[in-house]
Amino acid sequence: MKSKFIYLSWLLSTIATIGSLYFSNVLELPPCSLCWWQRICMFPLVILFAIGFIKKDNNCIYYTTPLVTGGLFISIYHNLLYYGVIESFTACTSGLSCTSKQIEWFGLITIPLLALLTFTLLTIITIYSTLNYRNSHEEK
Structure with a gap:
């Protein structure tokens, strides 16, 4: 992964983690069991992407994917x-319950949707940066 992609991934995972903690600790909205599993996947990404960015480790894709x-x-x-x-x-x-509505902004944006958007963006960044990284190494 290139540095800018690692940084962008770190930024997204950090915003998602802070948002998740804000919902549960400040707004006192309890997470459902599926939210907990998504947190288990999201929270370590903040640390892993930070280490990948600081060390300029392009192989961080293998342990974040x-x-x-x-x-x-x-x-x-x-x-x-x-x-x-x-x-x-x-x-x-x-x-x-995993189907209970706690927040619904503009009649559309919900906590599960925010998580889906974040994981989708992280997946797109991961795939794009992997293809970009492979193509740049094949040209050499």
């Missing part, structure tokens, strides 16, 4: 549940 894609798949599933496209094959039993 599993978290990014894992978070994306969980987020897709969460949004499909949230918007009623599919039904849960298991109940979100601990704590808040």
Whole structure:
């Protein structure tokens, strides 16, 4: 990954982490179980992308991709549940329901949608930077 892509990925994951902590600690909105799993994927990315940026480690793609894609798949599933496209094959039993509406800005933007957008952007950046990195090495 090039430095600018690592920095952009770090910035996105940092904003998502701060936003998540703001929702739960300041606004006191409890996260559902799928939100917790997405947090497990997102929070370490802040540290991993920071280390990759500081050390100029273009190989950070290899240790961030599993978290990014894992978070994306969980987020897709969460949004499909949230918007009623599919039904849960298991109940979100601990704590808040994964389909409860806590925030809905402009009648569209929800917490699960914000997570999906972030993981989608991180996935796009990861794929683009990987292809860009490979192409630049093949030309040499």
